[in-house]
Amino acid sequence: MEYFVQQLVNGLTLGSIYGLIAIGYTMVYGIIGMVNFAHGDIFMLGGFAALIVYLILLGMFGGVPIALALFIMIIIAMLMTGLWNWVIEKLAYRPLRGSFRLAPLITAIGMSIALSNFVQVTQGPRNKPVPPLVSSVYDIFGISISLKQIIIVLVTAVLLTIFWYIVNHTPLGRAQRATEQDRKMAALLGIDVDKTISITFVMGAALAAVAGTMYLMYYGVIVFTDGFTPGVKAFTAAVLGGIGSLPGAVLGGLMIGLIESLWSAYFTIDYKDVATFSILAIVLIFKPSGILGRPEVEKV
Amino acid sequence: MANISQTNVVVSNNLMARALREAFYAGLVALGLFVLFVGLKTDQNILNELVLVQRWGLLAIFVAIAMVGRFLTVAYIRPWFEARKAAKAAAPTVEREAGFVARNFSLLALIALVIYPPVMVALFGFQGSLKWVDNFGIQILIYVMLAWGLNIVVGLAGLLDLGYVAFYAVGAYSYALLSSYLGLSFWLLLPIAGVLAAAWGTILGFPVLRLKGDYLAIVTLAFGEIIRLVLINWTEVTKGTFGISGIAKASVFGIWSFDVSAANNFAKVFGLPMSSAYYKIFLFYLALALCMLAAFVTIRLRRMPIGRAWEALREDEIACRSLGINTVTTKLTAFATGAMFGGIAGSFFAVRQGFVSPESFVFLESAIILAIVVLGGMGSLVGIAVAATVMIGGTELLREMDFLKQIFGPEFTPELYRMLIFGLAMIVVMVWKPRGFVGSREPTAFLRERKSVSGSFTKEGHG
Numbered sequence: 001m002e003y004f005v006q007q008l009v010n011g012l013t014l015g016s017i018y019g020l021i022a023i024g025y026t027m028v029y030g031i032i033g034m035v036n037f038a039h040g041d042i043f044m045l046g047g048f049a050a051l052i053v054y055l056i057l058l059g060m061f062g063g064v065p066i067a068l069a070l071f072i073m074i075i076i077a078m079l080m081t082g083l084w085n086w087v088i089e090k091l092a093y094r095p096l097r098g099s100f101r102l103a104p105l106i107t108a109i110g111m112s113i114a115l116s117n118f119v120q121v122t123q124g125p126r127n128k129p130v131p132p133l134v135s136s137v138y139d140i141f142g143i144s145i146s147l148k149q150i151i152i153v154l155v156t157a158v159l160l161t162i163f164w165y166i167v168n169h170t171p172l173g174r175a176q177r178a179t180e181q182d183r184k185m186a187a188l189l190g191i192d193v194d195k196t197i198s199i200t201f202v203m204g205a206a207l208a209a210v211a212g213t214m215y216l217m218y219y220g221v222i223v224f225t226d227g228f229t230p231g232v233k234a235f236t237a238a239v240l241g242g243i244g245s246l247p248g249a250v251l252g253g254l255m256i257g258l259i260e261s262l263w264s265a266y267f268t269i270d271y272k273d274v275a276t277f278s279i280l281a282i283v284l285i286f287k288p289s290g291i292l293g294r295p296e297v298e299k300v
Numbered sequence: 301m302a303n304i305s306q307t308n309v310v311v312s313n314n315l316m317a318r319a320l321r322e323a324f325y326a327g328l329v330a331l332g333l334f335v336l337f338v339g340l341k342t343d344q345n346i347l348n349e350l351v352l353v354q355r356w357g358l359l360a361i362f363v364a365i366a367m368v369g370r371f372l373t374v375a376y377i378r379p380w381f382e383a384r385k386a387a388k389a390a391a392p393t394v395e396r397e398a399g400f401v402a403r404n405f406s407l408l409a410l411i412a413l414v415i416y417p418p419v420m421v422a423l424f425g426f427q428g429s430l431k432w433v434d435n436f437g438i439q440i441l442i443y444v445m446l447a448w449g450l451n452i453v454v455g456l457a458g459l460l461d462l463g464y465v466a467f468y469a470v471g472a473y474s475y476a477l478l479s480s481y482l483g484l485s486f487w488l489l490l491p492i493a494g495v496l497a498a499a500w501g502t503i504l505g506f507p508v509l510r511l512k513g514d515y516l517a518i519v520t521l522a523f524g525e526i527i528r529l530v531l532i533n534w535t536e537v538t539k540g541t542f543g544i545s546g547i548a549k550a551s552v553f554g555i556w557s558f559d560v561s562a563a564n565n566f567a568k569v570f571g572l573p574m575s576s577a578y579y580k581i582f583l584f585y586l587a588l589a590l591c592m593l594a595a596f597v598t599i600r601l602r603r604m605p606i607g608r609a610w611e612a613l614r615e616d617e618i619a620c621r622s623l624g625i626n627t628v629t630t631k632l633t634a635f636a637t638g639a640m641f642g643g644i645a646g647s648f649f650a651v652r653q654g655f656v657s658p659e660s661f662v663f664l665e666s667a668i669i670l671a672i673v674v675l676g677g678m679g680s681l682v683g684i685a686v687a688a689t690v691m692i693g694g695t696e697l698l699r700e701m702d703f704l705k706q707i708f709g710p711e712f713t714p715e716l717y718r719m720l721i722f723g724l725a726m727i728v729v730m731v732w733k734p735r736g737f738v739g740s741r742e743p744t745a746f747l748r749e750r751k752s753v754s755g756s757f758t759k760e761g762h763g
C-alpha cells in the first residue's frame with residue numbers, strides 16, 4: 001500500500017510537469033487550431049535558460065538562498081521563452097495563418113528541429129548536470145516525499161489557478177475565448193486578434209518555462225534533445241484530455257504521469273512509453289475527442 | 301515640380317526613420333533572444349562542474365545581423381517587392397507557352413538520373429564517384445520513394461500520418477531478420493517486406509478509422525514510437541539498440557553476386573578491377589527502378605476507381621459516403637498502399653546499409669518525409685522529387701563544405717549546422733511557398749481538355 005501511494009506521489013509530480021507543458025499545446029490549439037510542434041523545444045529552452053541563470057547567480061553571488069534562486073530562475077526563464085515564442089509566432093506561424101492546415105504544422109516541425117540544433121550548436125551537445133538544488137526529503141506515514149516534489153506540485157497548482165483565473169475572469173481571457181470561438185466575429189467586435197494570439201503563445205511558453213525549470217530541478221540534468229520526449233508526452237496528454245480544453249490538459253498530464261510511474265513500478269520499465277502510447281490509442285479509439293473534449297459538430 | 305520631389309524626399313526620410321527605428325527594435329529583441337544562449341556558454345571545467353564561458357563578441361555579431369537585416373528589409377527589400385507587385389498588376393497578363401524544359405521536365409529528369417552514375421564515374425573515377433552515387437544519388441532516391449509512398453496517404457487520401465517511419469522500419473527489419481535467420485534472398489524478401497508492411501498498415505489503420513485530423517496524427521505518431529520502442533526493447537530478436545549487422549547484399553537476380561569471395565562475383569566474371577563502386581551503381585539503378593515503380597503505381601491508381609475514391613475522400617468525406625463509397629476500405633487501402641512502399645524502401649535501405657538499428661527510425665525521419673511531401677506540393681510527384689533533392693541533397697552538400705574551414709578556422713565543423721539549416725530551410729520554404737514547389741495539379745477526370753488547376757483548389761482532407 002505504501003509502495004502504491006509512493007508511486008502515486010511520483011506520478012503526480014511527473015504529471016504536473018506534463019500538465020504544465022500540455023497547457024501550452026492546448027491553448028495554442030484551441031485558439032488557432034494548430035499543433036505547435038516546437039512547444040517541446042520551448043520547454044527545453046526554458047530549462048536551459050533556468051540553468052544559465054542559476055550558473056550566473058552562483059558565479060556572481062556565490063550562494064543565494066535556494067527559494068530566491070528558484071524564483072529568479074523561473075521569472076527569467078518565463079520572460080525568455082515568452083520572448084522566443086512571441087518571435088517564433090511572428091516569423092513562422094503568422095505568415096501562414098489562413099493558409100492550409102498542414103503549412104504551419106510543417107513550419108512548427110522545422111522550428112522544433114532548428115531550436116534543438118540551435119541549442120546544440122550554441123551550448124554544446126553534452127549532458128548538463130547541476131548539483132541537486134533542493135535535497136531535503138520528508139517521511140510522512142512511511143512515504144518519502146522530497147521537497148522537490150512538494151515544490152513542483154505546489155507551483156503547478158498555483159500557476160494553474162492563476163491561469164484559470166486569467167482565462168475565465170479577465171478581459172484578456174474573454175478576448176481569448178472569443179477568438180477561439182470565432183476569429184472573424186471577435187475581430188469585428190474590436191478584439192485585436194493578432195495580439196490575443198501572440199499573448200496566448202507567450203502564456204503557453206511561460207508555463208513551459210516553469211515546467212523546464214521544474215524538470216531541471218527534479219532530474220538535475222538537461223540536454224538539447226530533452227524537448228522531444230516530454231513534448232510528445234505532453235501533447236499526448238493534451239489530446240488524451242481533449243485538445244482545446246484547459247482542465248483536460250492537466251487531467252491528461254496527471255494521467256500520463258500516473259500511468260508511467262505505476263507501469264514502471266509494477267511491470268517493466270522498458271515498456272513504459274509503449275504503455276503510455278497504447279493507452280492513448282485505446283482511449284481515443286473509444287472516445288475519439290479525448291476525455292473532456294467536445295465532440296466536433298460536422299456541418300454539411 | 302519642386303513640390304513633388306519634396307514629397308518624395310519626405311517619404312524617403314520617413315521610410316529611413318522607420319527603418320532605423322525598426323532596426324533598433326529588432327536589435328533589442330535579438331539581444332533578448334540571444335543574451336543567455338549565445339552570450340554565455342555552459343561548459344564543463346576539469347572538476348566536471350558547469351561553468352559559464354562569456355562570448356559577448358559573438359552576441360554582438362548576432363545582434364548586428366538582426367539590426368542590419370531588419371533595416372535592409374524595411375528600407376529596401378519590402379519597397380522593392382511592393383514596386384514589383386504593382387508593376388506586375390499594371391502589366392497585362394501574357395499567357396506564356398511553357399518552355400521545352402518545363403514541358404518535358406519528367407522525361408529530362410529521368411534521362412539525367414539514368415546517365416548520372418556513368419557521368420560521376422567519368423568525372424571522379426570509380427572510387428571518387430562512390431560518394432556522389434551513394435550519399436547523394438541513392439539517399440535522395442530512398443527519400444523520394446518514401447515521400448511518394450507517404451504521398452498516397454497524405455496527398456491523395458488526405459490522412460495525416462506522422463508515424464510513417466514505422467512501415468519503413470517494418471520493411472527494413474523484415475529484410476534484416478528474414479535474411480539473417482532464414483537466409484532468404486533479397487529478391488524474394490523485397491515483395492515480402494512490402495506485403496508485411498502493408499499488413500501492418502492495415503492493422504494500424506483499422507483502429508484509427510474513426511479518428512480525424514490531429515487525433516489521427518497523434519495516434520499514428522504513437523504507433524511509430526511504439527514500433528521503435530519494441531525494436532529497442534525486444535532484444536532477443538532485434539538485438540535492441542545494437543542493431544542487426546552483416547545483412548546479406550543483394551545480387552543481380554542471383555546471376556552475379558557482389559560478395560568478394562563468391563565465385564560469380566561481378567568484377568571477377570567481367571575481369572574488372574575490384575571496387576565497391578559496382579555494387580553502389582547497381583543499387584542506384586535498383587533504387588531508380590523502385591522509384592519508377594512507385595510513380596507508375598501512383599499514376600495508374602489515380603486513374604482507377606480506388607484512386608478517385610481517395611481523392612474524393614480528401615475533398616469531402618460526407619459527400620463521399622453519401623455517394624456510396626465505402627470509406628473504411630478506401631482508407632485502409634490508402635494506408636496499406638502507402639505502407640507497402642514504405643516497406644519496400646525499408647528493405648532497400650537495409651540492403652544498402654548492411655546494418656539496421658532503431659536509431660534510423662526516429663520521429664525526425666517521419667517529420668522529414670512529411671516535410672518533403674508538403675514542401676513539394678501534396679499530390680504532385682514531380683514537386684515531391686524536387687523537394688527531396690533540394691532538402692536532402694542540400695543538407696548532404698553541407699558535409700562537403702570543407703573550404704569553410706579555411707575561412708572560419710579549423711574548429712569550424714559545417715556538419716554541426718546541417719540540421720539547424722535544414723529546420724530553418726523548412727520554415728523559409730513553407731512561408732515563401734505555402735502550396736509547395738509545384739503549385740498546380742493535373743486532374744485525372746476532365747471535360748474535353750486537360751487543364752492544370754491551382755493547388756489551392758485541392759483540399760487537404762480532414763482525416
